[in-house]
Amino acid sequence: MQTANTAFSLEGKVAVVTGASRGIGEAISRQLGQMGAHVVLADLLDEVEETAKALSADGLSTEAERVDVTSTASVDELAQRIADKHGRVDIAVANAGISYEADTATHSDEEWSRVMAVNLDGVFRTVRAFGNKMLSQGGGSIVAISSIAGVKAVRPELHAGYDVAKAGVAHLCKVVGVEWAKRNVRVNAVGPGYTNTPMLQQVGIERPEVMERWIDDIPMGRLLEPSEIATTVAFLASDAASGITAQLLMADAGYSSA
Secondary structure, three states, X not given: OOOHHHHHOOOOOEEEEEOOOOHHHHHHHHHHHHOOOEEEEEEOOOOHHHHHHHHHHOOOOEEEEEOOOOOHHHHHHHHHXXXXXXXXOOEEEEOOOOOOOEOHHHOOHHHHHHHHHHHOHHHHHXXXXXXXXXXXXXXXXXXXXXXHHHOOOOOOOOEHHHHXXXXXXXXXXXXXXXXXXXXXXXXXXXXXXXEOOHHHHHHHHHOHHHHHHHHHHOOOOOOXXXXXXXXXXXXXXXXXXXXXXXXXXXXXXXXXXX
């Protein structure tokens, strides 16, 4: 029987996080590492190497890998490399994503396709590739990053493709989580609210009226910190959440309920 301490431990686990070079992905990687996992930081950006080195310098067990989630071959090859090197993959976090601004009336097909390729198709590829490894080894935990924009019409920003993709991520996790439930592979989603990342900090500098609107709409009256999203993901990844699958867990300071 596990105690609370052992249920939350990730000692001996192998984890992979996509979109790990900065922001929420970096925070998730740090949190999983602090809980004892060996973390593979995967990203298309060159800076993922420096991020992994920085976490290693802090005493965490990490390595960097390059991946393009818009490419099936790239994601499948990453999953195979990790499985070959470490013998298993216990945790996969599908975090890679992009955002943009566009009103629907003038929304281009190209912008729609671009955001879907990363934010929805990329999550599907990640779930499929790492899910197959977990099904073969007899278990694992997958967590995908959805958004408040996937459950509520956010304001004042406009990005219909982003919103629809994030809603799709949540439903994908529900469907696949049920499909794989008896095979010991849990699949869940986390829905972050407005989070204090460099991208949102830039919005506060360039468009302070937008930041003011966001803060007014958040019941807690503040942005989330990346570490708060990371601990939510880590909980779902751990054995402490062994009875939870096919769920969307909102970490949004109350935004989606207001």
